[in-house]
Amino acid sequence: MTRPALLTRGLSKSFGSLVVARDIAISLPVGARYALIGPNGAGKTTLINLMTGMLAPDAGRIFLGDDDITNFDPRERVRRGLARTFQINTLFPGLTPLEAVTLAVCERRGISREFWRNIASHREAIDEAHDILSRLRLAEECYRPTRELPYGRQRLLEIALALATRPKVLLLDEPAAGVPPEESGEIFEVVAGLSDDLTLLFIEHDMHVVFRFASHIIVLVGGAIYTEGTPAEISAHPGVREVYLGTRRHG
Amino acid sequence: MLPPIFGVLFDGFAYGMLLFLLSVGQSVTLGMMNFINLAHCSFAMLGGYVTVLLVNRYGWPFFAALPIAFLAAALASVAFERTLYRRLYRASDLDQVLLTIGITFISVAAAAYIFTTAQQPLQLPAYLRGSLSFMGLDFAVYRLILIGIALAITALLVACLEYTRFGAKIRAAVDNERMARGLGIDVDRAFALTFALGSGLAGLGGALAIEIVGLDPSFAFTYLVYVLIVVSVGGLGSIGGSFAAAAVLGISDIAGKYYVPQLGAFLIYLVMVGLLMWRPAGLFGKR
Amino acid sequence: MASAVATTASSPQAYLRSLARWKPIEIAFWLATLLPFALVPNYLSLASQIAIAGLFALSLDLILGYAGIVSLGHAAFFGIGAYTAGIISKYGWGEPISGLMASAALAGLVGWTTSFIIARFRHLALIMLTLGFGLLLAELANSMSWLTGGVDGLQGIHTWDLLGLFHFDLYGFTAYAYSLTVLFILFIVARRLINSPFGLALRGIRENWIRMPAIGAPSRAHIRAIYTIAAAMAGTAGALLAQTTETVSLDSLSFERSAELLVMLVLGGAGRLYGGLVGAIIFMVARDQFSGTTPQYWYFWIGVLLVAVVTLLPNGILGGLSNIAARWRKT
Ligand SMILES: Nc1ncnc2c1ncn2[C@@H]1O[C@H](COP(=O)(O)OP(=O)(O)OP(=O)(O)O)[C@@H](O)[C@H]1O
Ligand SMILES: [Mg+2]
Numbered sequence: 088m089t090r091p092a093l094l095t096r097g098l099s100k101s102f103g104s105l106v107v108a109r110d111i112a113i114s115l116p117v118g119a120r121y122a123l124i125g126p127n128g129a130g131k132t133t134l135i136n137l138m139t140g141m142l143a144p145d146a147g148r149i150f151l152g153d154d155d156i157t158n159f160d161p162r163e164r165v166r167r168g169l170a171r172t173f174q175i176n177t178l179f180p181g182l183t184p185l186e187a188v189t190l191a192v193c194e195r196r197g198i199s200r201e202f203w204r205n206i207a208s209h210r211e212a213i214d215e216a217h218d219i220l221s222r223l224r225l226a227e228e229c230y231r232p233t234r235e236l237p238y239g240r241q242r243l244l245e246i247a248l249a250l251a252t253r254p255k256v257l258l259l260d261e262p263a264a265g266v267p268p269e270e271s272g273e274i275f276e277v278v279a280g281l282s283d284d285l286t287l288l289f290i291e292h293d294m295h296v297v298f299r300f301a302s303h304i305i306v307l308v309g310g311a312i313y314t315e316g317t318p319a320e321i322s323a324h325p326g327v328r329e330v331y332l333g334t335r336r337h338g
Numbered sequence: 339m340l341p342p343i344f345g346v347l348f349d350g351f352a353y354g355m356l357l358f359l360l361s362v363g364q365s366v367t368l369g370m371m372n373f374i375n376l377a378h379c380s381f382a383m384l385g386g387y388v389t390v391l392l393v394n395r396y397g398w399p400f401f402a403a404l405p406i407a408f409l410a411a412a413l414a415s416v417a418f419e420r421t422l423y424r425r426l427y428r429a430s431d432l433d434q435v436l437l438t439i440g441i442t443f444i445s446v447a448a449a450a451y452i453f454t455t456a457q458q459p460l461q462l463p464a465y466l467r468g469s470l471s472f473m474g475l476d477f478a479v480y481r482l483i484l485i486g487i488a489l490a491i492t493a494l495l496v497a498c499l500e501y502t503r504f505g506a507k508i509r510a511a512v513d514n515e516r517m518a519r520g521l522g523i524d525v526d527r528a529f530a531l532t533f534a535l536g537s538g539l540a541g542l543g544g545a546l547a548i549e550i551v552g553l554d555p556s557f558a559f560t561y562l563v564y565v566l567i568v569v570s571v572g573g574l575g576s577i578g579g580s581f582a583a584a585a586v587l588g589i590s591d592i593a594g595k596y597y598v599p600q601l602g603a604f605l606i607y608l609v610m611v612g613l614l615m616w617r618p619a620g621l622f623g624k625r
Numbered sequence: 626m627a628s629a630v631a632t633t634a635s636s637p638q639a640y641l642r643s644l645a646r647w648k649p650i651e652i653a654f655w656l657a658t659l660l661p662f663a664l665v666p667n668y669l670s671l672a673s674q675i676a677i678a679g680l681f682a683l684s685l686d687l688i689l690g691y692a693g694i695v696s697l698g699h700a701a702f703f704g705i706g707a708y709t710a711g712i713i714s715k716y717g718w719g720e721p722i723s724g725l726m727a728s729a730a731l732a733g734l735v736g737w738t739t740s741f742i743i744a745r746f747r748h749l750a751l752i753m754l755t756l757g758f759g760l761l762l763a764e765l766a767n768s769m770s771w772l773t774g775g776v777d778g779l780q781g782i783h784t785w786d787l788l789g790l791f792h793f794d795l796y797g798f799t800a801y802a803y804s805l806t807v808l809f810i811l812f813i814v815a816r817r818l819i820n821s822p823f824g825l826a827l828r829g830i831r832e833n834w835i836r837m838p839a840i841g842a843p844s845r846a847h848i849r850a851i852y853t854i855a856a857a858m859a860g861t862a863g864a865l866l867a868q869t870t871e872t873v874s875l876d877s878l879s880f881e882r883s884a885e886l887l888v889m890l891v892l893g894g895a896g897r898l899y900g901g902l903v904g905a906i907i908f909m910v911a912r913d914q915f916s917g918t919t920p921q922y923w924y925f926w927i928g929v930l931l932v933a934v935v936t937l938l939p940n941g942i943l944g945g946l947s948n949i950a951a952r953w954r955k956t
Contacts, residue, residue, distance in 0.1 A: 139839070141838075141839075160838070161838040161839060162838045162841055162842065162843060165838070165839060165840065165841035166841050170839070171839060173836075173839075177833060177835055177836045177839070178832075178833065178836065179828075179829055179832035179833050179836065180832055180833070181828070181831075181832045182825075182828060182829065182832055185637055185640070185641070186641075186825060186828075187829070189641075189825065190822075190825045190826060190829045190840070190842070191840040191841070191842075193822040193825065193826070194826065194840055194841045194842045194843075195840075195841055198822050199822050199823060199825075199826045199842065199843075199847070200822075200823055200846075200847075200850070201821055201822045201823060202817070202818045202821045202822075202823035202824070202850075203817055203818075203821060204821060204822075205641075205642065205645050205817070205820050205821060206641055206645070206820060206821055206822050206824070206825055207638055207639075207641040207642035207644075207645060207820075209822060210638055212822075213637050213638045213641060214637070214638070216637070217637040229637070230640060248836070248839075248840055249839075249840075251840065252840055252841050368749070372748075372749070374749060374752065422932070422936065425936065426935070429935075431695050431748055431749070431752060432689070432695050432891075432895075433935050433939070435695060435697070435752060435887075436887060436888075436891055436931050436934065436935045437931065437932055437935040437936070439884050439887070439928075439931060440927070440928040440929070440930070440931025440932040440935070441928065441932065442928070443884075443924045443925065443927050443928030443931065444924075444925055444928035444929060444932070445928075446921075446924060446928075447921060447922050447923075447924045447925030447928065448925065450921045450922070451922065451925075455921065555921075559880065563756070563760060566753055566756065570749075570750070570753050574749075600768060601768055603760075603764050604761065604764040604765055604768055607757055607760045607761040607764055608761060610753075610757045611754065611757040611758060611761055614750060614753055614754050614757060615742055615754070
């Protein structure tokens with residue numbers, strides 16, 4: 088039996104009296120395409136924060152491959168191959184995409200403390216960054232300051248920054264959040280085109296997109312896993328229709 | 339007979355109450371909007387100079403001048419809030435720091451221009467200058483009154499904050515600004531009012547300070563440091579915290595000057611840095 | 626502007642290289658720094674102080690302009706450097722270059738020690754901590770008057786001839802040459818540093834502190850490194866002032882000194898290599914003109930400048946100029 092790429096066991100977290108994660112057990116097999124769905128405030132982002140170490144869990148353990156990473160700081164988790172994107176753009180507004188992704192590549196390659204040689208002399212790092220940007224269709228805009236990019240491009244840059252860390256597991260928090268439906272397709276095509284070795288978990292509200300791109304769906308309600316299964320099972324699940332699809336329709 | 343330490347404690351506590359008046363407004367407004375206002379003590383200084391002017395030049399009784407000092411500082415702060423501060427609520431720390439340091443510099447220079455850099459004497463009536471003897475120690479009447487005023491204001495503030503609608507709004511805004519906005523509280527207005535109130539109290543503090551620490555243009559910077567210490571030790575937005583921090587700071591400052599005068603203010607700064615490192619949200623802060 | 630370069634650049638590497646290339650205006654700037662020798666020989670002492678202020682501002686720019694760390698106590702390192710150089714000289718070793726290095730080393734050491742604390746905080750706590758450290762040190766220097774001379778300043782400094790050849794003359798010829806050379810060398814260091822991967826990481830910290838750990842970046846280690854470097858650089862500036870003026874006073878450590886420094890930097894434009902230098906020139910010349918009669922009112926103008934810069938000129942003079950240039954190029 089191969090080990091899952093990412094595993095959580097009994098993960099719990101409360102903010103005061105508000106329980107946002109209740110005994111969460113998730114297992115992502117290597118190369119998975121999992122979707123995490125749930126109504127607003129279900130605790131999806133919080134779960135990603137817990138897994139990436141941006142929040143400390145009250146209880147539970149997190150494993151990345153063979154390693155227990157529960158006590159590692161966020162940076163150490165990134166170095167070991169666990170990357171994420173943010174629901175709300177968390178970019179470097181004054182840097183160009185080329186600079187931003189080169190920065191991430193330099194950090195991964197361990198040359199970010201190099202203070203004497205010009206950045207331009209690190210050819211492989213720059214080429215790697217440019218390569219990632221090209222794959223995400225950002226090559227043409229990579230010389231403009233990030234803050235000037237159209238919103239949809241900025242969402243792609245979110246993913247590019249995460250990819251620059253060469254993750255084994257990538258957690259995407261609503262990669263198409265705020266993007267008009269006609270453009271969100273492009274973002275998910277890019278996501279779908281990522282390497283098969285990469286283990287993916289993405290949060291998304293649009294059920295068409297979820298059913299199209301996910302091989303497995305986890306439904307989170309009120310901080311707890313309500314149910315999980317294949318798209319077919321989830322779409323047939325009467326409770327999911329009620330708590331999730333139902334509220335979506337009304338909301 | 340009481341040993342002299344009680345005299346030090348008394349003077350220190352009175353001084354602490356002064357620091358409390360000077361800083362409580364800063365603590366609450368910082369807690370609400372995270373706006374870093376380094377010009378806070380300029381408003382206090384304004385209160386001081388208004389009092390000097392009214393009492394010395396126009397012969398007003400000291401107690402009649404106090405409300406005017408409060409009003410002058412409050413109104414001036416509103417004017418600044420409306421014109422300059424509100425543009426920078428969402429600006430960077432650096433911009434806020436620069437703007438308010440700039441205002442402080444201007445106020446210091448203006449005070450020096452109008453009143454010269456000399457210490458301002460305040461002509462107080464004789465009954466305020468006297469002291470009461472109790473068990474062999476003299477307690478200055480002025481300090482007793484100062485303590486009384488500060489305690490009354492503390493009680494008033496706590497009552498307002500706990501039992502009025504306005505107080506509830508402020509507590510919500512200090513607790514979680516975004517949530518408060520979500521609940522439909524007009525945080526900007528509540529802030530403007532709190533800001534005026536806090537600056538007014540600073541103005542009152544400035545007026546009451548003259549007799550204790552004197553008044554010259556450097557007041558705006560010297561006491562800024564004390565205010566920042568009180569705020570950072572007491573925790574943002576906490577009246578009780580500010581009160582305790584101010585009392586402790588006042589007593590330790592006076593005691594330090596009494597027992598180890600050669601160290602000067604060094605001890606106080608050391609305590610401040612140490613506390614900040616230990617608990618950046620302040621001793622009594624929640625965040 | 627950037628897109629114009631991009632179309633001519635053949636590769637991303639060439640594009641990045643083009644950003645770091647020496648521009649003609651930079652060369653012109655450094656050539657112009659030699660002009661005072663010929664044009665205003667009576668003002669060489671002022672020129673030397675401007676060079677020192679420029680170096681000091683450059684050191685703050687590294688932490689504030691590039692890494693986004695607001696410090697209200699940077700004068701602490703300036704003062705450490707000044708007192709170290711002064712005290713070494715007073716007690717018999719007046720050789721300037723070794724004195725300079727010792728001062729830089731001590732300031733850097735103190736910077737490195739405090740950086741462990743600085744790197745853990747942001748925002749208000751950071752501002753208060755840097756302010757607190759600055760005040761603490763000023764107070765310490767004040768109470769250790771047996772060493773520092775207290776409010777009377779440190780007397781009895783004597784700086785030996787530079788390299789054993791050049792006497793520090795009354796006109797400030799040697800002083801300016803010395804200060805300018807040190808400034809230029811450290812400017813080159815800063816310039817290289819800014820254009821390196823480390824410099825890019827610093828800008829990343831400034832632009833988004835939260836994202837840095839998510840791309841695997843050790844922000845705190847970066848901050849510790851740059852804080853130490855900036856402290857050493859500020860110490861060098863302080864030492865230069867002590868050696869060239871042969872006095873050190875308590876106000877080299879004061880809060881006002883830190884505040885003035887902020888003014889210079891934001892006036893010129895923080896986050897630009899030349900921001901601090903341009904700011905220092907304007908500030909020091911203006912002070913020389915205005916403050917002669919009434920030094921206290923000088924602070925009035927500093928205040929007005931601060932308010933004006935924040936409300937009207939958010940990116941400083943250089944930022945404003947480059948905006949105008951960009952607009953002009955577009956039309
Ligand atoms: N730092 C925090 N402190 C207190 N409460 C928080 C904090 N972060 C999140 N919450 C609360 O936890 C709950 C879950 O938030 P979370 O962001 O994880 O939801 P979500 O499932 O990602 O929702 P959405 O679909 O809107 O993104 C919400 O009620 C939110 O208000
Ligand atoms: Mg979310």
